[in-house]
Amino acid sequence: MPHFLVIYRPPRPTFAADATLEEERVVGSHFQFLKGLLAEGKLLLAGPCEDASMGLAVIECDNLDEARSILAADPAVQGRVFTGEIKPYRVSLFRT
Template identity: 30%
Template structure:
């Protein structure tokens, strides 16, 4: 298996503090999108990160050996926050190795 750490960067450093009601609905859809991937097995873990420079989200993707970062990018392109074209983005970072508990 291959693993990719994805950093979800919202539209601005204070986005999580200044969300409008529409932004909240979009973020809810974003969370539901990632939760569905978790339940299907493509994502191992996901959640928000409290960074003093501005919050962001982390998701850990588990992919087949034949898949690549481009495959992960194709998946995250379906995130409602990305499809809404509001300025959010994903940084897809391949992990050189991953050690985890069974």
């Protein structure tokens, strides 16, 4: 099954330090959304960069259209707290 890299970007460089309560709530919903993808077997990994400049996820789904649908359903993207970009991705090495 194909893999896709999802790149999440916050709305501003200072987001980690000055997120509003509403933005924090949406990020919590985003985390729950990702946990749901993990439970469905669609998420391989996810997390933010330590400098909070972006977050990454690797998802496994049937095609690019499904990957776009998954991204569009993310509460953080819907709420415009994060922007998202999808790139087809090939997992070449994976520790099991």
